[in-house]
């Protein structure tokens with residue numbers, strides 16, 4: 027039984043960072059005529075109402091997408107992502123927020139393949155019905171981590187993988203690391219995107235270094251790591267806190283354009299999404 031429902035968190039600062047990166051990667055991959063495959067191992071329901079009771083309960087989108095949605099002065103990569111969110115809101119008012127498979131549905135071409143995995147039965151049903159008529163698409167209700175073996179190497183050869191678990195179970199940290207290694211072993215040029223929460227928890231603080239070590243050994247085109255910190259660490263004597271301070275994305279085999287695109291957007295994200303004076307970002311990359 028899975029307790030996590032992304033509907034509570036849709037459109038928060040972590041979704042903004044994740045979906046900005048996803049948008050840039052998919053745009054880049056669609057520049058070449060040759061089709062590619064996107065494997066979304068933890069796909070969620072596909073779309074979320076920010077007016078619904080789930081999103082309203084926590085109001086996280088208010089400190090995320092809502093702070094950017096009406097702005098007209100955004101750097102081009104952010105403006106492109108916001109335009110995609112606008113495409114989900116035909117009357118202009120922010121009512122719906124697209125999840126990763128919905129963004130993929132907009133950006134993938136008819137010849138590109140989409141493989142979406144979602145274990146929660148309700149979210150799986152919603153997603154399967156949403157993508158029902160999309161060509162070249164399969165929506166599965168099986169373990170997304172186990173998908174690596176089934177999906178890679180892909181028949182299209184070109185592939186991107188988004189790994190976006192909830193990390194409510196600590197074993198997810200070890201699983202993303204193992205899945206990154208397995209993906210790069212099976213197809214070393216796969217663009218692997220791993221999202222992670224920035225928490226005051228050893229597993230979280232160590233994850234980026236571990237992912238870098240694995241990508242150093244196996245990624246054909248290096249890696250990029252971006253982290254956006256929006257909230258202050260909890261002031262507890264044990265140095266631990268429960269809340270998410272921010273989040274990060276680790277990308278193996280990133281598009282060569284990604285670093286500069288993110289560098290253009292991150293100062294504004296810190297300014298608009300930061301919840302304290304110390305809000306900051308990290309952007310680092312290593313060529314192969």
Ligand SMILES: C[S@@+](CC[C@H](N)C(=O)[O-])C[C@H]1O[C@@H](n2cnc3c(N)ncnc32)[C@H](O)[C@@H]1O
Pocket residue numbers: 028030031032044067068069070071072124125126127143144145146149168169170171190191192
């Ligand atoms: C953070 S949410 C995904 C959000 C989505 N990627 C997006 O960007 O819109 C994580 C999802 O993974 C699902 N999930 C948890 N464990 C899973 C597993 N082993 N395989 C596939 N889905 C899983 C949860 O039910 C939840 O919907």
